[in-house]
Amino acid sequence: MVNLLAYMLKQFAFFTLFAITLVSTSCITNKDVVYLQDKGTVISDSLQIQALAKPYRVQINDILSIDVKALDKELVEIFNPTTNDIGNTQQALYFTGFTVDLHGNIEFPILGEINVLGFTVEEIEDKVKHELLQQYFKETAQIFVTVKLAGLKYTTVGEVVSKGVQVIYQDRVNIIEAIANAGDIQQTGDRTDVLIVRQYPGGQKIHHIDLTDIAAMKSEFYYIQPNDIIMVKPLKRKSLGAGETATQTLTTIASLFSVVISTYFLVKNL
Structure with missing residues (x-):
């Protein structure tokens, strides 16, 4: 009986140490989920962001909306x-807009x-x-021409709530x-290394951005x-199967420990 008690105390001490270690390393903290933190990468207290986005240059398969006005x-x-019959939507513009062909041309009426x-x-x-x-x-006709992209289309994959093709009707959209x-990104998503696959005339390139750092702006x-x-990408903690919070992690560990103890006594009584 004494030996069994000593064994149990030893196992409990091991379990406690293991639980503290796992909780401190596996839980998702504020640093993992808060956007644009000051990580010491910005010198001044107030960060004045200058627009670094280069003007977008039209690519193959883009759809353009072109409107011509005159007196x-x-x-x-x-x-x-x-577009009265089908509305001014992305689907409508697919049929009525001007698609850039493989040679970089659009077919414009008369011209x-x-x-x-x-x-x-x-x-x-x-x-x-x-x-x-x-x-x-x-x-003297005083014509006026307006050209816009038929919505800013992009794709989201991985640890985001809504995966798939997204469209925003704005000229400029930040990430x-x-x-x-x-x-938004799920709790288990890695905000420190978000990948952007971007198209260029010579092919595609992958870029990295840390959205938890204010320097990302x-x-x-x-x-x-x-x-x-x-x-x-998912956080490495997700692959470990640990909980998103300390409570969830401890609950998981306690359940495993309970299974181990139950198995021990079951085997001992056989």
Whole structure:
């Protein structure tokens, strides 16, 4: 009996030490989930963020919404597709917008093919307006051209609440806004190393950004671009099967310890 009691005390001491160690290393803390913390990477107390995002340049398979206005509305009707029947949505723009083909061109009414690959939307506005004045209108028509991307489309995968293709109808979206639009990163997601897969003319590149560091706001990847893929990896703690909080972790350990003790007595009584 004395030997059994000594054994139990020894096991309990081991269990207590193990529990304290596991709780201190496996629980998800505020440092893991709080965005834009001051980690000493910013010198001044107040951080003034300058827009580091480069102007987006149109790529193959982008869909453009082009609107032409003039003093005489009837003159520009042919250039403006009607969306009254299907609404001004991403699906509607798929059918009525101007898709950039594999050669970087769009097929514009009257004007024919216009190369837009690598141009900003502002440059495309100037280009379309110039061609219209050259081929169709006179200066007195006072035409006005607006070019926009048909929504900022991106994809979220991994430890986010809503996985899949997302669309935001804004010209500029930062990565935190994009993630919030997808329901935010789950508790088990690694915010310190979020991956951004971005398309370039020569192929795709993977970039890394630490969203728990306020210095992320100065990164050139803080603002997302159309067709970006945002990948959030799971924390290593998740693969261990530990709980998200200390209570959950202790509950798991206690359950395991209870199973071990029950098995010990069961075997001992056989």
